[in-house]
Amino acid sequence: MKVKFFGQLAELAGVASLDVSDVDSVVALKKWLGEKYPSMSAIGYMVAVNKKMAEGDISLSAEDHIALMPPFSGG
Amino acid sequence: MKVKFFGQLAELAGVASLDVSDVDSVVALKKWLGEKYPSMSAIGYMVAVNKKMAEGDISLSAEDHIALMPPFSGG
Amino acid sequence: MEKVRKIKNIFTQGAIPASFIGDSIQKHATNHKIGGHSIFLGQVRADEIEGKPVEAIEYTTYEEMALEKMHAIREDIFAKYPLTCLHVHHSLGVVPVGEICLFVFTSSAHRKPAIEACNELVERIKAELPVWGKELFADGHQWKVNKP
Amino acid sequence: MEKVRKIKNIFTQGAIPASFIGDSIQKHATNHKIGGHSIFLGQVRADEIEGKPVEAIEYTTYEEMALEKMHAIREDIFAKYPLTCLHVHHSLGVVPVGEICLFVFTSSAHRKPAIEACNELVERIKAELPVWGKELFADGHQWKVNKP
Numbered sequence: 001m002k003v004k005f006f007g008q009l010a011e012l013a014g015v016a017s018l019d020v021s022d023v024d025s026v027v028a029l030k031k032w033l034g035e036k037y038p039s040m041s042a043i044g045y046m047v048a049v050n051k052k053m054a055e056g057d058i059s060l061s062a063e064d065h066i067a068l069m070p071p072f073s074g075g
Numbered sequence: 076m077k078v079k080f081f082g083q084l085a086e087l088a089g090v091a092s093l094d095v096s097d098v099d100s101v102v103a104l105k106k107w108l109g110e111k112y113p114s115m116s117a118i119g120y121m122v123a124v125n126k127k128m129a130e131g132d133i134s135l136s137a138e139d140h141i142a143l144m145p146p147f148s149g150g
Numbered sequence: 151m152e153k154v155r156k157i158k159n160i161f162t163q164g165a166i167p168a169s170f171i172g173d174s175i176q177k178h179a180t181n182h183k184i185g186g187h188s189i190f191l192g193q194v195r196a197d198e199i200e201g202k203p204v205e206a207i208e209y210t211t212y213e214e215m216a217l218e219k220m221h222a223i224r225e226d227i228f229a230k231y232p233l234t235c236l237h238v239h240h241s242l243g244v245v246p247v248g249e250i251c252l253f254v255f256t257s258s259a260h261r262k263p264a265i266e267a268c269n270e271l272v273e274r275i276k277a278e279l280p281v282w283g284k285e286l287f288a289d290g291h292q293w294k295v296n297k298p
Numbered sequence: 299m300e301k302v303r304k305i306k307n308i309f310t311q312g313a314i315p316a317s318f319i320g321d322s323i324q325k326h327a328t329n330h331k332i333g334g335h336s337i338f339l340g341q342v343r344a345d346e347i348e349g350k351p352v353e354a355i356e357y358t359t360y361e362e363m364a365l366e367k368m369h370a371i372r373e374d375i376f377a378k379y380p381l382t383c384l385h386v387h388h389s390l391g392v393v394p395v396g397e398i399c400l401f402v403f404t405s406s407a408h409r410k411p412a413i414e415a416c417n418e419l420v421e422r423i424k425a426e427l428p429v430w431g432k433e434l435f436a437d438g439h440q441w442k443v444n445k446p
Contacts, residue, residue, distance in 0.1 A: 007430030008441045051363040073442040074429025082282030083293045126215040148294040149281025172320020179396040182344035189337035196330035248327040
């Protein structure tokens with residue numbers, strides 16, 4: 001699945017997006033991210049699945065578009 | 076004393092100002108106006124004495140500047 | 151530090167041009183302490199009164215009293231809110247429908263004071279300034295009444 | 299009558315020029331049902347962080363999601379308030395201090411709906427749109443944090 005990084009998360013990851021294949025839920029994805037980018041968990045990011053905010057755990061499939069978003073700071 | 080008419084009151088009086096000499100208080104002025112311009116009392120105007128709103132009765136002297144003002148409708 | 155502010159003229163003959171509003175915004179680009187601006191614009195509306203559309207509003211004022219009152223309102227608002235700037239412009243004379251007759255503009259470091267001050271200014275200007283609007287039709291007029 | 303509104307692009311590359319705001323106001327002169335406009339402008343402030351002044355903010359977004367969210371907010375606001383118009387413009391990329399990065403513009407027959415809708419839009423835009431600001435110094439940056 002395609003995972004996009006926004007704002008400070010893109011800076012921490014050093015990339016704008018990644019293809020991730022070995023996770024099947026939001027919780028599994030966060031665990032995977034925490035291992036790959038230990039500094040990311042301190043930021044308290046939100047996860048959107050197909051442009052909708054994911055609340056709690058939801059399962060993910062290969063076609064899903066995931067966005068990892070730090071707190072918004074527009075305006 | 077100089078008495079200025081504003082808004083609809085100037086239209087009713089047909090003049091922008093008058094010199095009035097035979098009244099010595101706001102109440103007396105209003106009575107005089109009511110006799111001279113009977114339609115004026117229906118409008119519910121306010122009286123300013125020297126640019127300050129007059130509340131209740133106050134005495135007037137020849138040097139005072141009086142303004143007769145219908146409800147405000149700016150903006 | 152107490153600042154002594156002079157009495158400013160707020161009155162403009164006729165409508166307030168949209169370009170004047172744009173220019174006024176542009177002038178604030180040099181103040182780098184500003185984070186938010188709030189603007190209210192009053193525009194002359196073509197109300198229909200018994201089938202007759204309003205074509206313009208003609209404004210008159212008791213100018214000396216209005217400017218003293220506006221000065222007092224301005225001082226109150228500056229004392230109440232941490233503003234960097236506060237500007238008020240009101241038309242006199244004839245303003246055709248679709249044109250701007252009132253321009254209230256507040257600025258502050260953070261958005262809330264600018265927004266709250268702008269709202270309070272609009273309410274106070276309408277309630278407290280000795281200004282009168284006459285709604286003009288093709289063949290007559292009626293005196294404008296402000297709703298609270 | 300239910301109106302189906304299209305998803306509009308709200309994003310502008312760089313600062314929003316003051317002249318654009320003036321032109322936008324001017325365009326509303328033809329709508330004679332409007333009696334009041336409310337405008338909020340966000341301007342980039344030269345905050346000092348440990349003695350270093352912010353020189354610009356660089357904005358990025360998750361554009362597809364932001365536009366869908368803005369569309370939903372717009373529908374909510376039109377359903378809640380009797381507005382004639384509602385316009386939102388937000389900058390992307392680098393906006394120097396003193397320049398405008400957010401322009402929210404509402405219009406209605408009477409002032410209260412325009413004012414309340416404008417305030418609600420500003421709060422929702424800041425809280426709900428996936429947009430991020432990076433505060434740029436001469437020799438570094440930090441990520442902007444919005445206060446509630």
